[in-house]
Amino acid sequence: MATTYLSPQQLKDFAQRVEEVAQKFPAEVVRIRHSFSRDWDGDPAIYFRVLLTDEARRTIPLGELTRKIEVALIRDLALFTSEYSIYIPYFEFRTKSEQDRSKDPQWE
Amino acid sequence: MGIAEDLLMLAGRLANPAPTEPEQASFRRSISTAYYALFHLLVQEAVQSWNGSATARFGLERKFEHRTMKDVSNSVWRSSWRGWSTPSPVVPTELEAVAEAFVKLQGARQQADYDNAKTWESTAVQAQLADARGAFANWENIRTHPAANEYLLSLLIGNKRD
Numbered sequence: 001m002a003t004t005y006l007s008p009q010q011l012k013d014f015a016q017r018v019e020e021v022a023q024k025f026p027a028e029v030v031r032i033r034h035s036f037s038r039d040w041d042g043d044p045a046i047y048f049r050v051l052l053t054d055e056a057r058r059t060i061p062l063g064e065l066t067r068k069i070e071v072a073l074i075r076d077l078a079l080f081t082s083e084y085s086i087y088i089p090y091f092e093f094r095t096k097s098e099q100d101r102s103k104d105p106q107w108e
Numbered sequence: 109m110g111i112a113e114d115l116l117m118l119a120g121r122l123a124n125p126a127p128t129e130p131e132q133a134s135f136r137r138s139i140s141t142a143y144y145a146l147f148h149l150l151v152q153e154a155v156q157s158w159n160g161s162a163t164a165r166f167g168l169e170r171k172f173e174h175r176t177m178k179d180v181s182n183s184v185w186r187s188s189w190r191g192w193s194t195p196s197p198v199v200p201t202e203l204e205a206v207a208e209a210f211v212k213l214q215g216a217r218q219q220a221d222y223d224n225a226k227t228w229e230s231t232a233v234q235a236q237l238a239d240a241r242g243a244f245a246n247w248e249n250i251r252t253h254p255a256a257n258e259y260l261l262s263l264l265i266g267n268k269r270d
Contacts, residue, residue: 039215039218040215040218040219040222041175041178041218045215052231057231061238062231062234062235062238063235063238063239063241063242066235066238066239080186080187085186088182088211088215090212090215090216091212091235092216092232092235093231093232093235094229094231094232095229095231098229098230098231099229102227102229104227
C-alpha cells in the first residue's frame, strides 16, 4: 500500500536525504530503503529497511548500532518537526549476509 | 519475578531457537512476547498504586487499550505529550525511550502476528529484543519520576485534551 500525501518532488528529496544519512555510516550501513504506507492501525507510517554491514553487526552492540542510525534518520529527515511528522517511523534491520540469503526485493 | 520480566526472558529464548525448532514461528512469538512484556510492565506499574481489591485491580488492568497506549507513547516520543499537572513535568530522555520502544514494538508485534508473508531475520528480532530490554532498563531508572507517573495515567485515559 503506497499511501502518501507527498508530491513526487518531496518523495525524491526525501529519498535523497535518506541516502545522505546512509552515507554518514559507511562502515555500518550498506543501504537504507524506505516506503510510505500505513501501519496495522491505519496510521500513516514510514518503514525504513536498514541493511547493516556484517562487520558492524559483529563488532558493535546491536542496540547501540540501531540507536545511532535511528536517531540520525529522525534528526536529519526532521521526522517529528516537518511535513513528515504525521508519519510514524518504523525501523527494521538486517545484515548483508541475511539479505544475500533471503534476496528480498524490498531490501535491494 | 513478575509476568513482565518472565515474558521478556521468554522473548529472549524464542529469539534464539534451536535448529530443531521452527525459526519463523519462534521469531514471531519472540517479537510478540517482547511487546507484551513491555505492555504488562507498564500496566502493572500503573495499577500497583490502586488500593482497592485485587479483583478491582484486575478489572482496571483490562481497561488499558493498545491503541490509546500507542497514541500516548507516540506523543511522548515526539515530545508533544503534556502531563496532567501544571506546569507539565519535564520528560526525561529515559521516558521518551520507553515510549519510543512501546510504539515500535507494538508495530512490530502487529506485523509479526498478522503478516504471514513477511520473513523475519535474526538481526531484526534481536533489535526488537534490544529495544524491549532497553525499555525495561530505562523504566527502572525513571519509574518514580513525576512524568513517569503521569505517563502511566495517560496510558489509561489518553492524551490530555486542550
